[in-house]
Amino acid sequence: MDKTCGEDLPPDLISNTDSVKVNLRTDRARTRSGYRLEWTAVSPGAACPPMSPSPGLPCLTSPDLQCAYGQEFCCGQITQAFSCVTNTSTGGNTWVDTAHPCPEAGCGSAGKLTSPGFPYDYPTNLDMTGVIKVEEGLVIAVKFTAFNVEGFEDGDDVYEYYGFEPGSCSFDSLSITDGDGTSLMDKTCGSDLPPDLTSSTNSVKVNFHTDDAGARSGWRLEWTAVSPGSEN
Numbered sequence: 001m002d003k004t005c006g007e008d009l010p011p012d013l014i015s016n017t018d019s020v021k022v023n024l025r026t027d028r029a030r031t032r033s034g035y036r037l038e039w040t041a042v043s044p045g046a047a048c049p050p051m052s053p054s055p056g057l058p059c060l061t062s063p064d065l066q067c068a069y070g071q072e073f074c075c076g077q078i079t080q081a082f083s084c085v086t087n088t089s090t091g092g093n094t095w096v097d098t099a100h101p102c103p104e105a106g107c108g109s110a111g112k113l114t115s116p117g118f119p120y121d122y123p124t125n126l127d128m129t130g131v132i133k134v135e136e137g138l139v140i141a142v143k144f145t146a147f148n149v150e151g152f153e154d155g156d157d158v159y160e161y162y163g164f165e166p167g168s169c170s171f172d173s174l175s176i177t178d179g180d181g182t183s184l185m186d187k188t189c190g191s192d193l194p195p196d197l198t199s200s201t202n203s204v205k206v207n208f209h210t211d212d213a214g215a216r217s218g219w220r221l222e223w224t225a226v227s228p229g230s231e232n
């Protein structure tokens, strides 16, 4: 990584050798909060590349490596994934697309979904989409059991001063869309538990957006497949 400054999170890196040198240089005036990084020792080629690999290209690693990319989930599993597997005819290892599309039969009859890392603070810069799908003919009842998403608790007037519309959840927000495209829950933030919801189709899409700063513990919901009209 060349000399880097600013507020954008630098991409993940993998070294080519067994050591790296980190150099922080500051001038005589004006400081910021700085940086934090996490590092892990890995076998050469045994770590997921920072960008998604191309299927068919060789990989150098053990056959069990699985790498997930993107922010789209179905039934709680990330949909874009690649595995490094041994090609039985050549004996070499190549990347294979092991995407996990939404199963035709749905995600089952009940489950739960949380923000990443819950109950610890969720990551910044997310635009995560999760799909829950149940058997055709059934609908989905959603009940929140935890909710804490960065909102306007410091006072709407402060944010109005900076040009944000009060109550618009411009920082972090969770929204839920029904399978037919209608909104079940508009962008929501704050720490009040949202009301129970029931879809009118057999799938819902959950979108969680976070900005580049200020994380909270996030949210947890439980979902159940129910017959239409039976949820009360």
Ligand SMILES: [Ca+2]
Residues within 6 Å of the ligand: 150, 171, 172, 210, 211, 212, 213, 214, 215
């Ligand atoms: Ca935030």
